[in-house]
Amino acid sequence: MQKIQYPIILNIIFEKLNLFGIKPVIIGGYIRDHLLQNDSKDIDIELYNVENIDQVEDILKEFGSVNEVGKAFCVIKLNIEDLDLDFSLPRIDSKIGSGHRGFKITTDSHLDFKTATSRRDFTINAVGYDVIEHKLLDPFGGIEDLTNKQLKAVDLNKFAEDPLRVFRAIQFASRFELEIDEKLLHLCKIMVDNNQLNFLSKERIFAEIEKLLLKSKNPSSGFIFLKNIGLFKMFVEFNTLSHEEFIEVITLLDNYKRSSEFTNKLSLITMFVILTSKFQIRDIEIFLHRLTDDKEIIHKVLNIHNFIRTPSYTLSMRIDKKVLESYLQSIQMKNYKAFMDMVEPKIKGKDLIAQGIKPSVEFSEILEEKYQKQIKGYLS
Template sequence: MTITLSSALVQLFKHLSEHGIKPILVGGFVRDTFTGHPTHDLDIELYGVTSIESLETLLRPFGKLNLVGKSFGVLKLSYGGYSIDFSPPRSESKSGFGHKGFEMEWFSELDFTTAARRRDFTINAIGYDPLTDTLLDPFNGCEDLKHQRLRCVDPETFIDDPLRVLRAVQFAARYELTCDHQLLDLCHNMIAKGALDELPKERIFEELKKLLLLSAHPSIGMKLLREMGGLSFFSPLEKLELTPQDTASHPEGSVWIHTLMTLDVMASMRQGENRADMALMLAALLHDIGKPDTTIDPDGMLNAPKHAEEGVEIAQKWLDRITEDKALISRVLPLIRYHGWPRKLYRAQANESEILRLSTLVNIHDLIILAEADFFGRDFNTPKPEHFEAGEWLYERANALGVLHHPPAPLVMGRDLIKLGLKPSVEFKSILEAAFEAQLNQEFFTHEEAIQWVVTNL
C-alpha cells in the first residue's frame, strides 16, 4: 500500500535520509490512512540517530522544536501543516506502579518488529517506510482492521499498562471494532485486580474524551466497558442496567439501554466545538443517573419522580472523580437538572416569563439539544416522530426573546440607583434582585420603564 505524502514531508524525509537516518511512520497516521480518518498528527520513529542533540541540529531548519519530551527521547515539530513527534525506537519494561512505571531504553539500531512489540494493539503496530514505499506489519494489524478486530500485540506486556484497558474501550468505539476473546479476558482480569485504580483522573478523562468526542457510536465502548466488568469503577453507572422504565414511554427497556441510545443520538448532533460537545456528551451519559435511586412502581406504573433533581448531586460526585475542570462540571449539571423542561414547558404552553426565568438557570440552546437526544434516544410504540416539537417550540420562543444562549441583561444596574440619589449600601443587592425579578415577570421592557419601576417601588 502506498501512502501519499505531501512535498513538505518528502523533503523532510529526504533530508533525514541524507544524514543516515531512516524515518518510519508509525501509529495513528498509518492506521488512520487505512480507515479513512485523516489526521495531521504524525509519529515517526528514527533509526540511526546517534544522539538527540544531533537530531535537534538536523531538524532546526524545518521549524521551531518543542523540547518538552526531550528527556524521553521525543522531539516535537510543527511543520508543513503537521504536528510531528520524532522518537528513536525503544523497548519498555515495567518498573513501578501505574501507567508511567516504565523503564525505557533507546536502541537506535533496533529492528522494527522488536520496536513495535511494545505497542498496545496490532492496529497501532503498523509502520510505513516512506523511502522505500514499504508497509511494515509484523503483527497483522492490517488484517485486523479489515476484519474489524481489536487484538493486543503482546499479552505478556499488555497488562503492564492499566491505561490500555480504557484505550481498548475508546478504540473499539472509534473504529467500531470487536474486542477479541484474549484481549477481553486480559482487560477483565486487569480490572478485577484493580488496575484502573492506578490511573490518575487526568488520564482517565483523556480516554473518556476520545470515546465521547471521536466515535460515531460511543455505545460500543460503553458496552465493552460493561463486558469487561468496568462499570463498577465508574459507579453508579452499573445501576442503570438494573433500573427498569415504563414501557409506554420507554419500550427499549432499562435506563442503561436508553442512556446508550441517547449517547449515540447526541454523538450524531456534535457541533465540532470540543468543550460544548463534551458538556453535552457528559450530560447525555449522566442525564438519568438519578433514576436508580428514585424509581418507584405505584399501581404497576414505573416512574422516577425528581430524578433530575436527585441526579445533580450524584453527577457532581461522579464528575469530581474524573476531572478537575470545574467550568465544565458547572456547565453539565444544569443540563441534567433541567433536561425534562423543554417538554414540560411545551406541554404547559408556558408563558414568556417562564422561558426568561429558565434562561437564568441553564443555557437553553444546549438544553434543547440534550432534550432532543433524550427524546430520540429510545424506541417508540408508535411511528417515530420526524421532529422534536417541544424543542422547536422552545427554540423559536427563546430566540425571539433573545435568551437562546444567555439570560437577559438586567435593565437596572447599580449605577442607575446612584443616579437616583441612592448611596451604595447592602440594600443595593436586594433592590437589584427585585428589579430583575420584575423584569423576568415582564413588568417592564425598557430601561426607562425599569427606572420608573424602581422609583415607584422604592
C-alpha cells in the same frame, strides 16, 4: 504492498535525514488511519541509525520550531503548516515500578523494527511504513486484523503492564467498530477484577473517555464494553440506572453524534449532559469530579441539570444557552424553540433599576417572581 500517501512536504525532511544515513519509518496512528481511509494530521516517525536525539534536533531545526518537551524520552516535536510531527528513537520499555511512570525506557536506534514495535499496545498500531524503501512493515499482522475488524494486543504480558490500555481498548474498539479479541477481552476483565485500574489518574482516564465520546460514531458501544467488563464499579452512578434508562441514555448519545457536526468542547459538554441525564443531582456532581477537574465542564453540566429540574432566574443567567439548546434537540423536545424563547429573562435587574428600585433582597425576589411567571407563560 500498498504504497502509503503522506504530505509531500515531508519528503524534504526525509531526504535530509537520509543524507545522514538515518532511516525514517512512519508508525502507528497515521498508517492505521490511512489504511482505514481516515484523515489525520498527527504523524509519528521513528528514526533508525541515529547517533542521539541531539543530532535529530540539529537536523530538524532548519524546518521549523522544534518542541523539546519530550526530549528526555527521545521525542522531538515539529509543527509544519497544519501537521503535528513526532520524531522519536526506537525504544524498549521495561516495567520496574507501579504507575505509568514505572518504566525504564531504553532507546536504541539500531533495534530491528519488530523488536522496537513489540512495546506497542495493539497490532493495528504496530504497522509502519519505510519511506525510503516504500514498503509497509507489519510484523504482528495488524493489517489483517484491521481487515477482519479485530482488536488484538501485540503482547498480552506487556499490555497488562499499563492498565490505561484497558480504556484504550474500549475507545479503539468503539471508534473503529472493532471486535475485541477473546484473549484480550479476558485479560481486560482480569485487570478490572484485580483493581489494577483503580490507581489511574483521572486525567488519563478522562482523555480516553473524551476520545470515546468525540471520535466514536456510536459511543454506546464503548459504554456497553465498560459495563460488560465490570468497569461500572469505577462509575457506580450507572449502577443506579435501570436497564431501560441505561439503554435510553446511550441511544441518545448515538442520536446526538449522528445529528451533530461538532467535535469541540460544546459537543463534549452536551454529551456529558446526556450521559448524566438520569442521575440524581448529587450523583452527577460526584461522577464529574471523579472524572475531571475541568471547572467549565462541571459547572455547565450541573447548571443545565439544575435549571431543567428547577428553573430559576439565577440559573437562567448562568447556563450555557447553546449547550441547553443542543441538549434539548438531542432529546427531540418538540417545542424546544418555544422553551428556549422563555429561558432568557424578559425582565432583568437593569429593568428594575430603571424603575428606581435599588438592589436588595426584595430586588431578587421580584426578579424571581417575574421569571417564574414568564416560564409558566403568564408574563407577556
